[in-house]
Amino acid sequence: MALCLFVMKYPLHLRENLRGKFDGQMAAMRALGHEVYCIGWNRQGMWLLGEGKQKMLMRCPLTRIPGYDHTFIFVDLMRAVRKVLKERKVDLLYWRYMPTFGNALGTAKAIKAQGGKLVMEFPTFPREEENRRSLLRRPVFVYADRVLHKLSPLIDLYTAIGQPCGGKIDDRPAMNIVNGVDVERFPLHIPNPGNREVHLLAVASMAGWHGYDRLLRAMAEYQGPVKVYFHLAGSDGDGSLSRWKELAQEMDLDDRAVFHGPLYGEELNRLVASCDVGVGSLGMFRFGLTNGMPLKLREYMARGLPFVYAVEDAAIPQNPRFCLKVSNDDCPIDLEPIVDFALRAKEDGEAPRLMREHARHHMSWQSVMNGVLERLDR
Structure with missing residues (x-):
């Protein structure tokens, strides 16, 4: 020893x-x-x-x-x-x-x-x-x-x-x-079937490379029938969170972009349980990054929470039940595929267990x- x-x-x-x-x-x-x-x-x-x-x-x-x-x-x-x-x-x-x-x-x-x-x-x-x-x-x-x-x-x-x-x-x-990731630290996610609302979740120390303004703009452009909510849990690392709050107000998203501040332990677990899809970093290209290994994606995998992400990550399995990749650039994000992905995830009771097993063996x-x-x- x-x-x-x-x-x-x-x-x-x-x-x-x-x-x-x-x-x-x-x-x-x-x-x-x-x-x-x-x-x-x-x-x-x-x-x-x-x-x-x-x-x-x-x-x-x-x-x-x-x-x-x-x-x-x-x-x-x-x-x-x-x-x-x-x-x-x-x-x-x-x-x-x-x-x-x-x-x-x-x-x-x-x-x-x-x-x-x-x-x-x-x-x-x-x-x-x-x-x-x-x-x-x-x-x-x-x-x-x-x-x-x-x-x-x-x-x-x-x-x-x-x-x-x-x-x-x-x-x-x-x-x-x-x-x-320490897989056993996280409770296994249980999907929320039976309603047509979609709740997206970003957990981070908010900073520019997370690029969540891209998702806010996509929500403002979305004209579909499904109500979409975006929950952001975390502190302001470099001033980006304040700018995103202002952007949400400018785009009249006050009731659908929910800024929770830093959450930990059971309080965070309750929020995760109420959501359908996690959101990884969407703006790493702004710092010249095309590849990465974000810790948060591994935590989503350990929880069994399907997620959306942008950066290339060789450890993420390309399983459409687990994740949806969007472009790692400044192109507008189309919210419709994300909504469809979230609606499927809400009805997929087996995916969380499979995600957790993958994390246990590979992450x-x-x-x-x-x-x-x-x-x-x-």
């Missing part, structure tokens, strides 16, 4: 959608027989979490400064990792890519000095595609890339989600992985993380 330490921005005082991914990865490693810890943070400082315990590692006086979680946190996380390494031997450090400042190099050297292995995950690959999303943060990423270049020789394996990496990144071993974090460990052992 190995001791694994996960390093990412893991907030203890905020409810963020990405925590589900992190929890799934760590649960998978535990299921594979390993001892797993991660570093979490809140307004007090950095904490070590694992094996049912939570221990204060260090206080961080800058946590209350606006923007801390986009700046100083990266330095504090590396300090926290060094503190863990002084207290125990870590066999595997799984490091989600983040801006790397000067003390990151010392952290990488410390894990190697113990004989441990270092894996770095790129949640969006190539990295440049993620960096282009924010003009203000570009100088930070330029500096961070210089630091990363220095510590890259210490990395045992890169894992990359996105475009094919070709087996190497910066002359180091690399492998593509997919976003997995689980356990299979993904097992592949990472096998590659490390080569």
Whole structure:
């Protein structure tokens, strides 16, 4: 059994959608027989979490400064990792890519000095595609890339989600992985037959690449007999949600575009149960992305909720009972095929179970993380 330490921005005082991914990865490693810890943070400082315990590692006086979680946190996380390494031997450090400042190099050297292995995950690959999303943060990423270049020789394996990496990144071993899902976290969807209303659902930290304005415009153009409602559950990541609210008002969709705000747990499950079709990202082309592995599509698969999406995703089965693909461009979306798809889904009681089985066998974090460990052992 190995001791694994996960390093990412893991907030203890905020409810963020990405925590589900992190929890799934760590649960998978535990299921594979390993001892797993991660570093979490809140307004007090950095904490070590694992094996049912939570221990204060260090206080961080800058946590209350606006923007801390986009700046100083990266330095504090590396300090926290060094503190863990002084207290125990870590066999595997799984490091989600983040801006790397000067003390990151010392952290990488410390894990190697113990004989441990270092894996770095790129949640969006190539990295440049993620960096282009924010003009203000570009100088930070330029500096961070210089630091990363220095510590890259210490990395045992890169894992990359996105475009094919070709087996190497910066002359180091690399492998593509997919976003997995902890299937058992989600209740199985039960279709809502017997009425002619269609309820579409988008769950996300709303941002421009989700492109939900395309669906709002399609609803405004739709002249069919079926009442269509679009539910949006999530916070405003970059101002897009506010613009979509204004667009819905301009197009007189106030009664059919329902903005719920962030929902979690049973409250979110109840909303999902009342809807017929999930909606994935529809605007990734606006950021130069043609391929992707959106986590939300895997969550829809795990729930057994049929969905509409736009980006190319090799892991999504091309089964017309499960999903409907629309164009990944700025062409107007025709709502009629989506309505027909939703009406069929409402009457298909078997599809949710089949979707869930596919997710269990092909999209689980356990299979993904097992592949990472096998590659490390080569």
